[in-house]
Amino acid sequence: MIRTIAIILLALSTGGAGYFGWTQKKSSTAATAQVAELTEKVEEADKKIEAAAEELAASKELLPPLMTKVQELDAVKAAFSTGVVLKDLEAAYAKEKKGLSPERQLGLAGVRLLTNGTKDPATVEAFQKALEMTDWKAQQKVICAAQNALAAAGQKVKVMSECLPEGAEAKKDSHGAPAGKADAHAAPAGKDAHGKDAHGKDAQKDSHGTASTHAAHWEYQGAMGPENWGKEFPTCGRGKSQAPLNIKGPFEKVRFNVAPDYKQGQLKVVNNGHTIQVNVPGGSKIRIDGKPFDLVQFHFHRPSEEHIDGKPSAMVIHFVHKNAEGELAVLGVMLREGNENPGIKTLWTHAPKSEGPEVVPDGVMFNPANLLPREMDFFHYDGSLTTPPCTEKVKFYILKTQVNVSKEQMAEFPFKMNARPIQPANGRPIYTN
Ligand SMILES: [Zn+2]
Numbered sequence: 001m002i003r004t005i006a007i008i009l010l011a012l013s014t015g016g017a018g019y020f021g022w023t024q025k026k027s028s029t030a031a032t033a034q035v036a037e038l039t040e041k042v043e044e045a046d047k048k049i050e051a052a053a054e055e056l057a058a059s060k061e062l063l064p065p066l067m068t069k070v071q072e073l074d075a076v077k078a079a080f081s082t083g084v085v086l087k088d089l090e091a092a093y094a095k096e097k098k099g100l101s102p103e104r105q106l107g108l109a110g111v112r113l114l115t116n117g118t119k120d121p122a123t124v125e126a127f128q129k130a131l132e133m134t135d136w137k138a139q140q141k142v143i144c145a146a147q148n149a150l151a152a153a154g155q156k157v158k159v160m161s162e163c164l165p166e167g168a169e170a171k172k173d174s175h176g177a178p179a180g181k182a183d184a185h186a187a188p189a190g191k192d193a194h195g196k197d198a199h200g201k202d203a204q205k206d207s208h209g210t211a212s213t214h215a216a217h218w219e220y221q222g223a224m225g226p227e228n229w230g231k232e233f234p235t236c237g238r239g240k241s242q243a244p245l246n247i248k249g250p251f252e253k254v255r256f257n258v259a260p261d262y263k264q265g266q267l268k269v270v271n272n273g274h275t276i277q278v279n280v281p282g283g284s285k286i287r288i289d290g291k292p293f294d295l296v297q298f299h300f301h302r303p304s305e306e307h308i309d310g311k312p313s314a315m316v317i318h319f320v321h322k323n324a325e326g327e328l329a330v331l332g333v334m335l336r337e338g339n340e341n342p343g344i345k346t347l348w349t350h351a352p353k354s355e356g357p358e359v360v361p362d363g364v365m366f367n368p369a370n371l372l373p374r375e376m377d378f379f380h381y382d383g384s385l386t387t388p389p390c391t392e393k394v395k396f397y398i399l400k401t402q403v404n405v406s407k408e409q410m411a412e413f414p415f416k417m418n419a420r421p422i423q424p425a426n427g428r429p430i431y432t433n
């Protein structure tokens with residue numbers, strides 16, 4: 001369990017690339033307040049344990065709800081208390097010769113705080129210093145990483161609504177539902193993630209439904225469709241190496257190959273409102289020109305975003321990888337209409353039909369290699385994330401060999417159209433091996 005947390009924390013705190021994009025616009029003060037709240041909560045946990053003991057004597061009726069809170073906070077603290085996460089993180093960072101980025105420093109300081117508690121003034125001071133050095137997105141990422149990691153590891157922990165998948169936020173916005181509703185998505189999470197129940201005064205500064213905040217959302221059609229993504233996400237509109245591309249010759253030749261080494265692991269699948277995404281446990285890798293990248297997640301588009309000679313395929317799977325430097329590489333496997341795909345059959349059995357939290361079906365294992373063709377010949381180009389915030393410097397490797405998906409399986413995919421249109425190549429070469 002601790003291993004899972006370490007991996008997720010590492011993945012999130014070493015990235016900067018916004019793939020996990022927390023795209024809401026918020027003032028840095030609000031984010032700082034949230035971080036301060038986390039610190040406060042750890043402190044409060046201690047107080048609450050004391051208070052609970054007192055209240056046990058005073059009133060036995062008050063105790064059960066209070067104890068639940070104490071246990072939740074204890075779960076957070078307990079998960080970090082062995083120091084294994086901290087050691088993992090320190091060891092990983094120690095290997096690097098160059099100085100740590102502010103984001104990494106904050107990640108480290110955050111884990112230290114959760115491990116050592118707030119009793120040590122030096123730890124608290126280091127955390128606050130790291131906080132000042134980073135922007136709000138990084139700060140929020142650390143909190144979300146910790147919360148989501150604990151939730152994913154099966155710990156009973158509240159997840160702030162800001163930490164829910166983007167789609168959950170978008171939905172909340174468009175329905176204008178009260179903030180508490182969105183929290184319901186986050187499984188054991190609840191509205192008092194902000195400690196509101198404990199101290200109502202914080203209601204003012206949290207993001208729930210207040211006029212000062214706005215969750216930027218996006219869709220594949222209409223006013224929030226791809227033509228308008230650039231209004232909220234500048235790179236989507238102004239970027240010069242955006243994806244997807246129409247793949248057509250002449251091609252330039254490269255000599256390297258891509259070699260996946262995917263492993264079987266616990267299936268974790270989420271409907272995030274934009275796609276079906278499978279979050280991959282650590283251990284699956286791909287080597288590109290000999291360099292290792294970790295497989296983080298894979299997801300589906302219908303029809304395929306990439307076109308070959310002007311034509312899309314029925315669907316595409318994007319396998320998203322990240323290396324130690326935070327660079328992203330996407331392996332694309334085009335799906336053509338044909339026989340039933342047994343791998344997809346397993347996924348569709350467990351994938352939620354509508355937007356919601358990640359599901360982890362008990363004992364269901366999945367090997368992403370089951371979705372790959374035998375031949376690994378590819379087209380390659382430099383592109384971007386194909387969803388907001390459309391971050392560039394993402395390397396694409398689109399396999400030439402397609403795999404089957406049945407008509408029925410296509411119909412079962414909950415998104416009728418979730419493909420960004422073809423983007424201008426702007427003179428970018430397309431390579432082939
Ligand atoms: Zn994709």
